[in-house]
Amino acid sequence: MVQQANHPLPAAFQLDEYCIEHQLSLGGFSIVYVATDGEGKRVAIKEYLPNTLALRSEGRTAPIIAEDHLPAFRYGMKCFFEEGRALAGLSHPNVIRVLNFFRANDTVYMVMEYEQGRTLQELIQKHRAGVTENFIRNVFTKMLNGLREVHSHRLLHLDLKPSNIYMRNNHIPVLIDFGAARQTLACDTPMLKPMYTPGFASPEHYSQRELLGPWSDIYSVGASMYACISASTPQAADSRLDKDRLVPAMVRWEGQYSDQLLETIDWCLCLNHRYRPQSVFALQKALTEPVVAPLPQPKATWLDQMVGKLKKSRNP
Amino acid sequence: MKFTIYQETRTGKRANNEDRLAHCYSRDSLLMVVADGMGGHYFGEVAAQIAVQTLSESFQRQGTTRIRDPFLFLQTGMLSAHSAILDFAGTHHLEDSPRTTCVACLVQNNVAYWAHSGDSRLYLLRKGRILTQTKDHSRVRLLLEQGAISEAEASTHPDRNKIYGCLGGQQTPEIEFSRKTTLEAEDVLVLCTDGAWSGLPGDTMATALKTNALMRAVPTLLDQAEANGGPHADNLSMIAVRWQDTYADESSGGSSVISTRSMPRDTVTTRLDEFGRNPSHKTELSDEEIELAIEEIRSTIQKYAK
Numbered sequence: 001m002v003q004q005a006n007h008p009l010p011a012a013f014q015l016d017e018y019c020i021e022h023q024l025s026l027g028g029f030s031i032v033y034v035a036t037d038g039e040g041k042r043v044a045i046k047e048y049l050p051n052t053l054a055l056r057s058e059g060r061t062a063p064i065i066a067e068d069h070l071p072a073f074r075y076g077m078k079c080f081f082e083e084g085r086a087l088a089g090l091s092h093p094n095v096i097r098v099l100n101f102f103r104a105n106d107t108v109y110m111v112m113e114y115e116q117g118r119t120l121q122e123l124i125q126k127h128r129a130g131v132t133e134n135f136i137r138n139v140f141t142k143m144l145n146g147l148r149e150v151h152s153h154r155l156l157h158l159d160l161k162p163s164n165i166y167m168r169n170n171h172i173p174v175l176i177d178f179g180a181a182r183q184t185l186a187c188d189t190p191m192l193k194p195m196y197t198p199g200f201a202s203p204e205h206y207s208q209r210e211l212l213g214p215w216s217d218i219y220s221v222g223a224s225m226y227a228c229i230s231a232s233t234p235q236a237a238d239s240r241l242d243k244d245r246l247v248p249a250m251v252r253w254e255g256q257y258s259d260q261l262l263e264t265i266d267w268c269l270c271l272n273h274r275y276r277p278q279s280v281f282a283l284q285k286a287l288t289e290p291v292v293a294p295l296p297q298p299k300a301t302w303l304d305q306m307v308g309k310l311k312k313s314r315n316p
Numbered sequence: 317m318k319f320t321i322y323q324e325t326r327t328g329k330r331a332n333n334e335d336r337l338a339h340c341y342s343r344d345s346l347l348m349v350v351a352d353g354m355g356g357h358y359f360g361e362v363a364a365q366i367a368v369q370t371l372s373e374s375f376q377r378q379g380t381t382r383i384r385d386p387f388l389f390l391q392t393g394m395l396s397a398h399s400a401i402l403d404f405a406g407t408h409h410l411e412d413s414p415r416t417t418c419v420a421c422l423v424q425n426n427v428a429y430w431a432h433s434g435d436s437r438l439y440l441l442r443k444g445r446i447l448t449q450t451k452d453h454s455r456v457r458l459l460l461e462q463g464a465i466s467e468a469e470a471s472t473h474p475d476r477n478k479i480y481g482c483l484g485g486q487q488t489p490e491i492e493f494s495r496k497t498t499l500e501a502e503d504v505l506v507l508c509t510d511g512a513w514s515g516l517p518g519d520t521m522a523t524a525l526k527t528n529a530l531m532r533a534v535p536t537l538l539d540q541a542e543a544n545g546g547p548h549a550d551n552l553s554m555i556a557v558r559w560q561d562t563y564a565d566e567s568s569g570g571s572s573v574i575s576t577r578s579m580p581r582d583t584v585t586t587r588l589d590e591f592g593r594n595p596s597h598k599t600e601l602s603d604e605e606i607e608l609a610i611e612e613i614r615s616t617i618q619k620y621a622k
Contacts, residue, residue: 066535068326077601077606078609081609081610084613085612085613085616088613088614088617088620089620091620098613098617100614101613101614102610103606108610198583236583242377
């Protein structure tokens with residue numbers, strides 16, 4: 001089904017105890033608004049409104065849901081609750097906080113903290129020349145603190161990408177949009193429609209969803225770091241499986257960034273999930289390791305290193 | 317390529333939906349497939365799923381480059397779906413192999429190519445008229461052509477569901493190919509299953525899809541077909557695409573026009589439902605369950621608010 005535009009609630013609309021200021025973003029599944037609460041504090045409110053199932057025309061408050069779409073609409077609501085549950089139990093400076101959850105206008109709303117800033121995606125777009133090594137190490141090490149917290153709750157984010165990493169104005173990254181998050185241990189939801197972003201989703205996302213694990217989020221972290229440098233979306237994993245045209249970071253940017261960072265990126269982007277860092281902790285360790293001054297190296301080293309790495313991870 | 321596309325499938329009044337449909341497109345080509353499965357238990361669904369999935373996958377494999385021989389592509393796709401269904405029957409020791417109709421259409425360089433087997437149809441509509449349509453591989457169609465029965469008799473004929481062309485049957489499927497057909501701006505291609513066309517006169521369809529936005533017109537047409545199907549309405553499915561050379565701004569459709577020129581060269585977009593039960597089959601959340609879920613989330617928020 002093709003996108004159809006849902007009309008946002010108008011400015012100054014009183015929604016529960018909140019007053020809508022303006023629309024922040026519009027997705028296929030929801031609309032996000034900036035609003036102020038009773039005390040005048042700004043919040044972000046996410047409205048569940050899948051545009052394939054519910055249509056709000058201009059000037060209306062409640063969406064129109066065709067009767068035969070109602071079961072699917074309610075079913076999708078389950079996924080929205082899933083996101084709420086995932087976030088409600090997490091309290092971490094690098095993970096977006098949920099402040100409230102309520103029902104109104106025949107749908108449901110999730111209230112989240114709001115701070116001035118922009119997504120990493122917007123930052124990359126602005127710095128097309130590429131970002132510095134320090135920037136990458138800094139942002140990702142901090143962001144990984146949040147991801148570690150997520151994983152320790154037996155949750156996977158499953159849709160990590162630069163546009164889901166929000167950079168507060170004080171340069172603290174925050175993980176947002178847990179719309180794809182799933183409780184890994186609750187496997188009774190095989191019908192949930194897989195949601196992922198080509199280029200950032202791991203190979204497991206596409207076909208072997210039973211193999212999804214922390215390493216799948218780690219692939220997305222690698223792809224995000226790669227995208228930070230290239231300022232474009234990496235080749236999608238399913239097409240890499242077919243014909244891998246993703247130039248290893250080590251080949252593409254040798255000399256511009258430390259070998260150690262580039263190797264780490266390539267490590268995360270291994271197609272075989274067992275060859276990637278198996279935990280966020282392992283990846284963080286690699287990112288915070290002191291950088292050794294690059295030694296003069298013979299040509300084709302990256303290949304040797306890759307082969308060496310593969311060997312290493314085969315026989316840990 | 318610029319086009320708007322809409323697809324929808326409904327169970328009708330049947331216990332399950334054995335129709336499957338999919339469309340995928342890359343920068344240069346668009347593929348649409350509709351299949352209507354037949355067979356005991358849920359195996360008709362499997363056959364139909366295999367058909368749309370096989371064709372979509374082969375499109376994904378070669379679709380990033382232009383397809384050299386579209387008819388060969390359609391033929392190979394449909395024949396490999398046929399073999400895959402037979403393989404499925406073999407592995408599961410089914411006495412009677414499930415079967416499915418299939419109609420598939422590929423558009424590339426403004427030219428449409430289509431092929432079908434069975435009684436799922438393709439219509440090409442131009443300026444509110446049917447320019448051409450596929451001929452069903454059914455007994456009734458033959459009788460009608462021989463003049464043995466009238467249109468009116470055909471719609472109530474006891475054999476109207478008997479078809480002789482399909483994928484997965486004992487014989488090699490009969491696949492009929494169209495001619496290369498150049499599309500003009502505003503042309504509409506409709507692929508649908510018998511549940512949809514049997515309740516809809518072709519002219520009604522052509523008039524309804526002449527100018528109206530597809531995402532409104534198609535559901536309305538399906539409503540009508542479903543109503544005409546009565547208390548035993550069959551599964552009904554339809555994909556409609558409107559070809560556009562210009563950015564015709566659909567007043568309320570928003571940004572519904574797909575322009576593949578902005579797509580990366582190596583991307584294929586696919587709309588194919590995952591196999592398994594349709595989410596709408598699942599028991600829905602009751603009001604109490606919603607309240608409960610919200611309550612639970614709120615109390616968790618409270619707990620971690622400190």
